[in-house]
Amino acid sequence: MNWDWEIFFQDPGGQHTTYLEWLMSAWGWTLSVSLLALLLALLMGFMIGTLRTLPKHPGWVLFGTGWTELFRNIPLLLQIFLWYHVIPALVPPLKELSGFVLVVLALGFFTSARISEQVYSGIRALPKGQFYAAQALGMTTWQSYRYVILPRAGRIILPPLVNEMMSIVKNSSVAFAVSVSELTLFALQVQEETARGVEVYLAVTGLYVVSALAINLLMGQIERRVQIPGLVLPGATGGGH
Amino acid sequence: MIELKQVSKWYGAVQVLNDCSAQIHKGEVVVVCGPSGSGKSTLIKTINALEPIQQGEIWVDSIPLHDPKTNLPKLRSRVGMVFQHFELFPHLSVTENLTLAQVKVLGRSLDEAKKHGLEYLERVGLIAHKDKFPGQLSGGQQQRVAIARALSMDPIVMLFDEPTSALDPEMVGEVLDVMVSLAKEGMTMVVVTHEMGFARKVSNRVIFMDVGGRILEDCSRDEFFGNPDARQPRTREFLDKILHH
Ligand SMILES: Nc1ncnc2c1ncn2[C@@H]1O[C@H](COP(=O)(O)OP(=O)(O)OP(=O)(O)O)[C@@H](O)[C@H]1O
Numbered sequence A: 001m002n003w004d005w006e007i008f009f010q011d012p013g014g015q016h017t018t019y020l021e022w023l024m025s026a027w028g029w030t031l032s033v034s035l036l037a038l039l040l041a042l043l044m045g046f047m048i049g050t051l052r053t054l055p056k057h058p059g060w061v062l063f064g065t066g067w068t069e070l071f072r073n074i075p076l077l078l079q080i081f082l083w084y085h086v087i088p089a090l091v092p093p094l095k096e097l098s099g100f101v102l103v104v105l106a107l108g109f110f111t112s113a114r115i116s117e118q119v120y121s122g123i124r125a126l127p128k129g130q131f132y133a134a135q136a137l138g139m140t141t142w143q144s145y146r147y148v149i150l151p152r153a154g155r156i157i158l159p160p161l162v163n164e165m166m167s168i169v170k171n172s173s174v175a176f177a178v179s180v181s182e183l184t185l186f187a188l189q190v191q192e193e194t195a196r197g198v199e200v201y202l203a204v205t206g207l208y209v210v211s212a213l214a215i216n217l218l219m220g221q222i223e224r225r226v227q228i229p230g231l232v233l234p235g236a237t238g239g240g241h
Numbered sequence B: 001m002i003e004l005k006q007v008s009k010w011y012g013a014v015q016v017l018n019d020c021s022a023q024i025h026k027g028e029v030v031v032v033c034g035p036s037g038s039g040k041s042t043l044i045k046t047i048n049a050l051e052p053i054q055q056g057e058i059w060v061d062s063i064p065l066h067d068p069k070t071n072l073p074k075l076r077s078r079v080g081m082v083f084q085h086f087e088l089f090p091h092l093s094v095t096e097n098l099t100l101a102q103v104k105v106l107g108r109s110l111d112e113a114k115k116h117g118l119e120y121l122e123r124v125g126l127i128a129h130k131d132k133f134p135g136q137l138s139g140g141q142q143q144r145v146a147i148a149r150a151l152s153m154d155p156i157v158m159l160f161d162e163p164t165s166a167l168d169p170e171m172v173g174e175v176l177d178v179m180v181s182l183a184k185e186g187m188t189m190v191v192v193t194h195e196m197g198f199a200r201k202v203s204n205r206v207i208f209m210d211v212g213g214r215i216l217e218d219c220s221r222d223e224f225f226g227n228p229d230a231r232q233p234r235t236r237e238f239l240d241k242i243l244h245h
C-alpha cells in the first residue's frame, strides 16, 4: 500500500486553499450541527420527559408520550427528508430555512425523543418520597422539579446521556443527504475528486473518533464533579437498613 | 387547630379512609397507631394535602384544605412533616437541606436561612455535621436533620409518619429524645408511631385506626392505657401484640 498524505496539502480549486482546510471546515460543520442539535435535544428532552411525569396532567402526559413515540420510531434519515421536502410544503415559511437549520431541527427532535425517554425513567427511578418531601416543605411542583427531582434524575441518567451525545455526532453524518458540507459529504466528494479514498476515509474516521473521545473525557470530568458524596446507589436512602 | 370532618378517601374502588373525624388543638400531642395498612400514613398525609380527599372537610388553622382555591404550597410551608425514610435531599449538603425551602419558599435571605437552620441543627446535636451530605450520616442522624429541616420553616404543627421505624434499634432513642423535647416545649404534634413508650410519656391523646381506614378509638392517653377494659376488642388485641412480643 502506498500512502499519499500529501494530497491534503493540494489545492482543490474553489473556496478552500487546501484539502486540509476543507477537511477542517467540514469538521466544523459536523461539530456545529451536533452541538446545536444537542442543545435543542437536551432542552426538549428534559421538558418532554418531565411533562410525561407530571401528576394530574393527563393532557401533557399524552402530548409527551406522543412526541416521544413519533420522533423515536421514524428512521432518522427519513425524518431529514421529511423536514427537507414535506414539512416546508405544508408550512411555507419553513422554505426560507437552510438545509443546516433543517438538519439541526431533525436531529435535535429525533434525539430529544430519546433523551425524553431517559429523563422519564430517571424521574421514575426516584423514590416517591422525595417529591412528597419537597411538596411538604411548601415547594410548588415547578420548584420540586427544579431543585430536587431534576438534579437527581439528571445524575442518574448521565451515563446514557453521554452515549446520546456521542451518537449525535455520529448521526450528524446524515446531514450529507441534504448537502450540508460536513465530514461525511467531504469524504464522498473528495474521494471522488482525488481517488485517494483510503487516506480520505481514514482522516474523516479519525476526526469522528477524536470528537467522541473529547465528549467522553469532558463528560467524565463532569460526572466526577457532580457525584453525590456518600451516595452509592441512585435512589438509596442510606442508613438504617 | 386541625379539624377533620367525616373524611373519606378511595384509591380506585378501595376505600382507605372511612368517615374519619378528629380534632387536634394547639399544643396537643396526638399519637396515631393501628395495624399495617389501616391508613395511618394516608390520614397524616391528608393533613397537609399531600393526598387529596374525596369526601369531608379538613381545616388547618382555619384554612379549608378541601377547597380547590386554597393555596396548598403556602399552607404546606406552615406544616412540618417528617417521613419514615427521612427523605433528605441527598445531592445537597446538610446546610443546603436546611436552607433550600426557607429561601425558595419563604423568601428568606441565604444568611438568615443559614443562621436559623443551624440553630435547629445545633438543637438536634449535629452542628458538627453541617457540611456533610446525607449519605455520610447514620440513619438516626439523618432523621434528626430531617426534623431540624422541618423546624427551620417555623411550622405551626409537626406531622411524623413512623419516624423511627426504619432505624436500627440503637438509633431510635436519639430521635425520640428530640421529639420528646419538642413535645415538652409545647409543639403541636401528630405522630404515627408504634413506640408506646413515647405515647405514654408525652402524648395527650391516642387515636387507634383499624383496617378499612376507620378511627376506632380517640381518647386521652390515660384512658387509652389505663382503662383496657373499656377498649374495643381490636384495640386490645393490637396492644397485646405490640406490648408483649
Ligand atoms: N398509592 C396508592 N394506591 C393504591 N393503594 C394505596 C396507595 N397508597 C396506599 N394504598 C393502600 O391504602 C391503604 C392504607 O395505606 P397506608 O400506607 O395509609 O397504611 P398505614 O396504616 O400507614 O400502613 P403501614 O403501617 O404499613 O405504614 C393500604 O391498604 C394500602 O395498600
Ligand SMILES: [Mg+2]
Residues within 6 Å of the ligand: B040, B041, B042, B162
Ligand atoms: Mg404507613
